[in-house]
Amino acid sequence: MIASTNLQSIGFIFDLDGTLVDSAYQHALAWQRALQCEGMSLPLWRIHRQVGMSGGLFTELLLRQLKREVTADQLERLQQSHAQAYEQLNGTVRLLPGARELLKHLIDSKIPWAIATSGRLATARHDLAMLAVPERAVITRDDVTRAKPDPDVLLVAAARLDLSVNSAIVVGDSIWDMLAARRAGMLGVGMLSGGYGQDELERAGAARVYEDPGDLLQRLYELGLRF
């Protein structure tokens, strides 16, 4: 007989930008401005598809697309200009529909959750304030050596929630979230709210794809949660 105490041991690890907060497009524009400051130019759709990926891997993209090396100094400047440009744009950033309600529902139902982002805490603070989430529920780039698609932020999040990897559901809008989930041995669930297509997320391993946090809240039962 299966121990019934294990039945409901399930928890959520959410991505932030494009998953709970409607900020993926502003991040793309902010990266474009940062690149323009360094005399580099990349189309927005390419930048958009890299949001949520670690900064080190992002420079790999630059290298391949622009056929130029990026020095450590330039990378540091890029990250600073991006943070500044994002701060100028984040006045238009809103929560995604149902984000607050979803987290409240999980708290009320005693289902553990955390937020794990490839961004830095300083950049995420504005968005976390909108969500009214305590900083201890958030794992950022500052807590690990490697950001997504490496599994590190997810593994730290699961440890903090006292969840085994096969009890953790990773919810994110980008293929980096889905790849990191697979590498961590966790179930990946996609969100269209970051602007990727459903097929891109499914091909990257999403077990299911929802429109936004509100849609996920309505259909939590599909993930096997009983209330």
Added chain:
Amino acid sequence: MIASTNLQSIGFIFDLDGTLVDSAYQHALAWQRALQCEGMSLPLWRIHRQVGMSGGLFTELLLRQLKREVTADQLERLQQSHAQAYEQLNGTVRLLPGARELLKHLIDSKIPWAIATSGRLATARHDLAMLAVPERAVITRDDVTRAKPDPDVLLVAAARLDLSVNSAIVVGDSIWDMLAARRAGMLGVGMLSGGYGQDELERAGAARVYEDPGDLLQRLYELGLRF
């Protein structure tokens, strides 16, 4: 025997935003700001997926998503605020890679082409100037009763180029371009450069999907063009 004069009668009808010019994301943000001015809020990914659709149909989306009617006055104000917000953002707009080279190649090869957009000429002028395209090569919302996904702009473009519908190739980044192409009886070709996923474009009827104008230029032969 097939008349050899018909062999090379092929021509291109291009969409503008997201297809030749990297402006789809700025249009999405401009619509979001316009909506916020009217006290309405829609996530950017939903707006993004509607860019390139006629304004009248866009209000249909608002009605369904926000569950509220949009009056003719509000629609007019929305379109004006969108144009203003886009003007503020278009300093960051660039040509997509290969856009100018593609058009130059078609001119040099005497292959007819035109641009057909759901936007208004006043909004498109900045982007057309970057492309250095004469206004007579451009069919806009001002020239027809119904914008995409109705086929009107495409049919006017084909008539102006003296092309039959089955000689015209429609190149666009959105599903509205692909739907309009099908309704016009023309071949639709997708571009990833507007930010849609490849699968979304293929499901909407794209016969092929290219990354951007430069990628199309490199592989024009795949569309049956002989030089």
